[in-house]
Amino acid sequence: MKKFYALILLCVVSSTACVDLEYDLSKVSTDDIAIGDESSQFEVPLLKVYISMDELNGTDGDAIDEIFNEADIWLPSQLDQDENGKYVLVQQLVENSEYVNQVLSALLDQMASDSEKLNQVASLLQEKYYAEFSSLLPGISAEEFKAEFIRQYTANETLRVLLNEKIEELARGYLTGLEVSLPSLTYSVDRIDLSDDVVDMLIENLDGKEVAEPKNTLHMAGTIDNRLPVSITASPVFTPTEVTFTTQIEANRDGNILPETRLFAEDLQTIVRGLTIEIVVNIDKYYPDKGFDRYPETSQPQLAINLHLIKRGALKFDL
Amino acid sequence: MKKTYLLLAALLLATGLAAQNPTAYFMEGSTFRSQFNPAFAPLRGYINLPGIGGMNVNLSGNIALDNILFARDGKLVTLLDSSVTPDQALRNLKTNNLMGLDTRINILGFGKFTRNHKNFWSFDVNLRANESMNLPKSLFEFLKRGQEGSIKNFGAATEAYLEAGFNYSFPLLNDRLYVGIRGKFLAGIARAQVNYDQFDITLQQDRWGVVTQGTIDMTVDGASVEPDPETGIFEFGDIDYKPRKPAGYGFAVDLGATYDVLPNLQASLAVNDLGFISWNKNSTVTGVSTQTAEFTGVEVSGSGTETAPDFDFEMMKFTQTESQNTSKMLRASVNAGLEYELWNHWVGFGLLYTARFWEYKTMHNITGSVNFHPTRWFTLTGSYSVLNNRGSAIGLGLNLCPGWINFFVATDLLLTKRTPQWIPIKQSSANVTLGLGIPLGKRSHRIAAYIRENDRK
Structure with a gap:
């Protein structure tokens, strides 16, 4: 019988001793x-x-590509270049006259040597600025303007100076007015x-x-x-x-x-x-x-x- | 998402209680022993005390409580807590983390030896409840590391039923072979199963997505659900039920035999719970979850924005489908034992192999035991179990059956570190078997050492 009591005692002791109070399931936290x-x-x-x-679009509703279509003609091929290609600094065009002078100088130089550029500018002038040249190229109809402009620009050095002044004025006006x-x-x-x-x-x-x-x-x-x-x-x-x-x-x-x-x-x-x-x-x-x-x-x-x-x-x- | 975790937590905690108890297998004299093998019989007829005549709770799996809960600064936190690092949380998890709970509560039980003191019959009514679940590691990898991926085979299953069984065992081959059979009528109380074959999570910079492929079915008397009239969706909590009668019926048998290989060496084999319950489709709610949700960001353009349903990880949403009669096999188990007796049956050495077929995996257990029975009314058993080639458990069992009482208790919780609520902390299995009854009628003549002189007449 003593052994039996000892067994009961062992069970009671072990049932108490093996309890880990840190693992009290009533204290499970799920807050975090x-x-x-x-x-x-x-x-x-x-x-x-x-x-x-x-x-x-620009302020007047023109699409951005249309705005830069004309700029493309006023801009010379000779521009600064980075990894994406030749570029012009739009902010500088608007604010920095020295920068604009450089760009326009390059434009006029290119027109003198590059017939394609001259042709592009002449087309733009015929299309949009024909009236601006009535005093420099009097009596020329709108249809005849482009051919006569190119002929006079190429052959008449004196007139070319005057035409360049007008072109520079028009280009400056456009480029400095870019949005x-x-x-x-x-x-x-x-x-x-x-x-x-x-x-x-x-x-x-x-x-x-x-x-x-x-x-x-x-x-x-x-x-x-x-x-x-x-x-x-x-x-x-x-x-x-x-x-x-x-x-x-x-x-x-x-x-x-x-x-x-x-x-x-x-x-x-x-x-x-x-x-x-x-x-x-x-x-x-x-x-x-x-x-x-x-x-x-x-x-x-x-x-x-x-x-x-x-x-x-x-x-x-x-x- | 939160509901999913609530369900997970509920299942984890529910499973935190405690299968067939291997320690009790060799506990001679126990009236519960015939539940392991219907060829076994107690040492005398009996009547169990209602409700406490025989209770068996078994938890088995491949993860322990300390793989799930961690002590931190005087608090107990889950592995999902931010104070538990992903490495700490995931270190001891398996690819598939399985947990199974098997509870049997004897409501009514009595048994009697026939005139020859060897044939034995018994009748018992038990409440049975089983639960099993599988939580794949990939689920926790997602939760702890935010690691996207494909989570498969994620689910839980539970069932509860009443069984009324009649057991009969008898000797053959000049008493060397005992054969037992128990026929069981089953009345299903409830069952539920949620399974996800697919739970894919994408957490990319340009796309958060979740694809689920899951099913739910729940059977209980009066089960009904009213899905959201707009979406046709229902959630687990929307299922309503009013149980008044069984939701299914079934039949099962336990088959067992013992054979005395040598005078002191007995082999035993049993296959239990071979049967099924046919669950009524009218008491079943069935649904499928086939959610495909993604969020790629709101697209904004000059023509406006397009809105979509709010993205959520919520996967516990189901579309109701037509229910069907479902027959579910019980979780069968196999018990194979070998016991060698020494010193005029004073000490026995036992070896037991059990296999239990859970919903998600078959769990194996090998137990060695030493059984002292210095007198016929007293048995003390010590056991050591190896579970699925990993983890172990030390069990102790006691059976007292003097002339006026049957009492047995066996557990592997006594010598293991556990919570104040008696849940093992480091051990992945827990077993408690307990019962109280009154001896009645004729005594057994199956064990020669225990035959009383006045019984021989």
């Missing part, structure tokens, strides 16, 4: 459930803004099709502005595909938030990287409920040899802005 960890990074698609040629800033583009987005649960996962554990070295952050980032022969500076503003950024976009290049812009919880919550994107576009460089490619307009937009979110740190959610 997360997907991933501090080193995780999640990227979420957000917005794709497609800008067509028809939307890129550096296009009227801003505005797009309304009714909502972003992300569920509240997904949004909560992204924002619930974000570090605040006051955190010196934040680990749980949310950024807007992306790329811009640019088919235009102009490099631009774009500044989208995402209202009603204060989120904005400014970025340089190279001409004729896909995947121009946009700077990462930090978002906070309220920014994303606001954005998913609907936003207006206002994009200010400033033209920096124009590459005349690249040309505008209007068609096929439907298949490829001139500018495609691809925005996505970058969540650094774990995705948080409540169980």
Whole structure:
């Protein structure tokens, strides 16, 4: 019987001794459930803004390609060059007379030696500026203008000087009047099709502005595909938030990287409920040899802005 | 998404309780022993105390509690907690993490030896509840690392039923062979199964997507569902039921035999739960989840924007399909034992192999045991089990059957580290067998060492 009691005692002792109070199932905490960890990074698609040629107009409604069609004729072949080709600095044309003088000097030099350039300029003058030459080339009908202009420009050195002055005046007027800033583009987005649960996962554990070295952050980032022969500076503003950024976009290049812009919880919550994107576009460089490619307009937009979110740190959610 | 995890958590916790208990297999005299092999019989007729006459809870799987819960700063957190690194969480997980729960509660039971003290019959009514689930590692890789991929074979199944069984065992070949059979009438109470053959997640910069291919079916009396009238979709919680009668009926048999290879060496073999329940289609709600959702960002152009349904990872949404009569096989098990007795039946050494066919995988178990029975009314058993070539468990069992009471208890939880709620922490299996009854009627003459002089008449 003593053995029996000893056995019972052993059972009682062991039943007590093997209990690990750290594993009390009544104290299971599910407050801090997360997907991933501090080193995780999640990227979420957000917005794709497609800008067509028809939307890129000057103040008077002229399409951007039409604006630069005439500029192409006034611009000489001899221009500065980078990896994308020969370019002209549009901002400098508008603001820097010295720069314009250099460009026009090169134009006149080319007209004197390049019959094709002379022919292009003559065609433009005949088409658009015939009346401006009534005093220099009197009695010439509009139909006869181009041939007579070329003949006199080539044979009459004295008259050529006068014609060059007029050409320089017309070219300067056009080139310095180019619109550096296009009227801003505005797009309304009714909502972003992300569920509240997904949004909560992204924002619930974000570090605040006051955190010196934040680990749980949310950024807007992306790329811009640019088919235009102009490099631009774009500044989208995402209202009603204060989120904005400014970025340089190279001409004729896909995947121009946009700077990462930090978002906070309220920014994303606001954005998913609907936003207006206002994009200010400033033209920096124009590459005349690249040309505008209007068609096929439907298949490829001139500018495609691809925005996505970058969540650094774990995705948080409540169980 | 949250509901999915709630379901997972509920299943994990529900499974956190505790299969056939190998420690109890060689526990001579136990009235529960014939549940392992219908050729076995206790040492005397009996009547069980209703509700506590025989209870067996078995948890088996290939992951332990400490693979799921972690102690952190005085708190207990799940492997999904941010304080648990992906490496810590994923280190001990298997490709397929299986858990199975098998509960049997005896509601009514009695048995009696016939006039020859060797033929034995019994009748019992049991409540049976089974649950099994498979959580693939790829699911946790997604949850912990945010790692996209294809998650397959993810699901859970549960069923509960009443069984009323009549057992009869008898000797052959001059008592060297005992054959037992139990016929069981089954009344299905409820069953449910959720399975996902496909759960693909894409988390790319330009596309978040989820593709699911899953099924749900639930059978319980009065089951009905009213899908959303606009979408035709229903969720798990939308299923309503009013159980008043069984939702299915079935039949099963247990077949067993013992054979004395040598005077002190007995081999035993049993195949249990060979049968099925046919579940009524009128009590069944069936649905399929064939969700294909993606979010590639909102497209904005001069012609405006196009909106789409909100993207979510929610996969527990189903479209109702026509229910059909479903016959489900029970989870059969095989028990094969060998026991050698020494010193006039004072000590026995046993070796047991069990295999149980769960919904997702067959679980194997090999147990060695030492069984002391210095007197006919007292048996003490110690066992050591190897589970699926991994993990192990040490079990202790006690059977007391003096003339006025039958009491047996066996568990492998006594010597293992466990929670205050008696859940093993490092052990991936848990077994508790417990019962109380009253001895009645004739005593067994199957074991020569136990035959009393006055019974020989």
